[in-house]
Amino acid sequence: MQPQRYAQYLEALGIELFVPRAGSARAATQAATATADSDEAAWTLLENEVRGCTLCALSQSRTQTVFGVGNRRTELLLVGEAPGADEDAQGEPFVGRAGQLLNAILRGMRWPRPTVYIANILKCRPPGNRDPSPEESACCTPYLHRQIDLIKPLMILAVGRVAAQNLLATETPISKLRGVVHHYGTRETPLIATYHPSYLLRSPGEKRRVWDDMKFLKAELEKRRAAAATG
Numbered sequence: 001m002q003p004q005r006y007a008q009y010l011e012a013l014g015i016e017l018f019v020p021r022a023g024s025a026r027a028a029t030q031a032a033t034a035t036a037d038s039d040e041a042a043w044t045l046l047e048n049e050v051r052g053c054t055l056c057a058l059s060q061s062r063t064q065t066v067f068g069v070g071n072r073r074t075e076l077l078l079v080g081e082a083p084g085a086d087e088d089a090q091g092e093p094f095v096g097r098a099g100q101l102l103n104a105i106l107r108g109m110r111w112p113r114p115t116v117y118i119a120n121i122l123k124c125r126p127p128g129n130r131d132p133s134p135e136e137s138a139c140c141t142p143y144l145h146r147q148i149d150l151i152k153p154l155m156i157l158a159v160g161r162v163a164a165q166n167l168l169a170t171e172t173p174i175s176k177l178r179g180v181v182h183h184y185g186t187r188e189t190p191l192i193a194t195y196h197p198s199y200l201l202r203s204p205g206e207k208r209r210v211w212d213d214m215k216f217l218k219a220e221l222e223k224r225r226a227a228a229a230t231g
């Protein structure tokens with residue numbers, strides 16, 4: 001069909017013809033490259049800031065900071081509490097016994113660990129694995145907020161009470177935060193909370209509830225993915 005006739009045909013059907021302006025593809029590529037470059041620079045700056053952080057006393061007792069790991073372009077961000085002894089030694093979140101269980105849960109959901117991003121409320125280990133103090137959380141969460149701004153995940157999974165209560169700025173018990181879609185931050189990123197794998201190691205009978213939370217998360221994520229795809 002001749003281009004002009006094709007345009008008339010589309011017009012008759014009420015379909016707008018998209019005519020790319022000369023150079024628009026190149027401009028879009030340049031804009032995407034500039035965004036990728038500035039994101040890369042922002043990640044490097046943030047990683048260096050965290051590595052050198054001395055904002056709270058945990059900087060004195062840590063072996064190293066535990067920044068976060070995984071796919072920076074993921075749809076799903078997992079946020080835990082704080083590094084334990086294994087994480088402090090290896091510099092990566094969730095690598096101890098709780099991490100092994102978390103990996104198994106992720107595998108069960110067909111989300112292998114490298115496909116998601118994993119971070120914690122605190123970047124340094126609290127001695128004796130005590131809960132983060134409000135001051136430590138206040139010092140450290142701006143780093144996490146910057147990570148979330150860079151990743152722009154479709155959804156966040158808060159892993160355990162400390163993560164859920166910090167991200168949602170609430171003291172509501174985790175048992176009451178589960179099963180509902182909350183929203184985090186100015187972008188109102190949907191957030192779901194579940195029990196911490198350390199809790200499951202102590203109370204294996206609760207695994208069923210975590211499985212329910214994961215299925216709920218998957219369904220919500222798929223809904224949002226479909227909505228994002230149709231624009």
Ligand code: URA
Nearest residue numbers: 080081082083093094
């Ligand atoms: N528990 C957490 O919440 N985070 C870790 O990185 C390890 C254990």
